Amino acid sequence: MRFGFTEDQQRFRADVRRTLRSAEVRAAAEQATGAAGVEPDARPLYRMLGGLGLLAVHWPVEFGGAGRPLTDAAILAEELVRAGVPDTFHVNTIQIVGQFLLMAGDAEQKRRHLPALARGESFASVLYTEPDAGSDLGALRTVAEPDGDGGYRITGTKVFSLKTRFVDLGLCAARTTPTAGKYQGISLFLVDMRAPGVTVSMIPGIGDEHFHRVELDGVAVSAADLIGPRDEGWPLLNEALAVERTGLDYYLKAERWLDTALEALVDRDPDSAHAAHLEQIGRWHGALTADHSLAWEVLTGLEAGRIDQLAAAVAKYHSSELAQGIAAWAADIPSPDQRANRTRPAKILDSAHREAPGLTLSAGTSEVMLHIVAAAFDSLP
Structure with missing residues (x-):
């Protein structure tokens, strides 16, 4: 268990924080932040961050990183969010697809894709979820059929991916042997999102970030994309x-969201507006402290080469449920005047209330996380 940060980690955090406080970065982050259902293009901000070397610090230097530990990447992620940088591009492109390529890609795939991702010149998304499969990837129906020349043609529908209309690559799960068992015969491909046969459309929703539907109609991929x-x-x-x-x-x-709610309370009445909420604020802070420890327990394990499915399920369940709970509570904090004047806290908390319902669904539902935990206890002697 981690109870503190090393001096090197503290120096790294201070350097990152200093860079992100520059007027140029702050202005770009403000322009990239969605509000009232409008989703701006955040790619210019990420090109700036890539130029500053602040996207993939833990990747090897040959692939555009700085060769720093994975835990430093987590410190960077913390400071990006605290500086107001919208995090979806970073989560999808660097933390998920890029990290997957580092873990499972071959040398040529890494050379071909990772440097551009690290520079903020290319972006990626995940194409797992399907209309009738939901979180159960064993029920996916997308198929990749051999084309006779060593490649494949992918056909199917994917839903609920974020930023997809802006991205260049999709990490797609498809069945290469449909007659195999439920969890057999599945392969993973990198799909060019500008290729013929790819159609991206938005799914109506209430969040500032838009979900997308991706139709794949015989999309050609080569053996090098497997x-x-x-x-x-x-x-x-x-x-x-x-x-x-x-x-x-x-x-x-x-x-x-909790910090923003406190800001709204102070704006309402610096002397006493928060008094009725003190007990709940204390409970939220206690839960956040536990949440941070759970996340860093998983992160330090990954840094040491350990993938702990149980610890990850606990961390994901606790953090997504906590975020959803804080968003629901904070929705009632802004006063009518703050809402009418569209103050900064009011806008952030309104956006949080609309985003929060999806947090316990993405990356595996809360029910799936509880199933993983229950299965782990069932296996105990």
């Missing part, structure tokens, strides 16, 4: 999902 062995995608997905479920990104949302 990640890992054919039909062996399920074990890779299990490892990748554990890496994705550190809980850190949800913790950071919860922290930001």
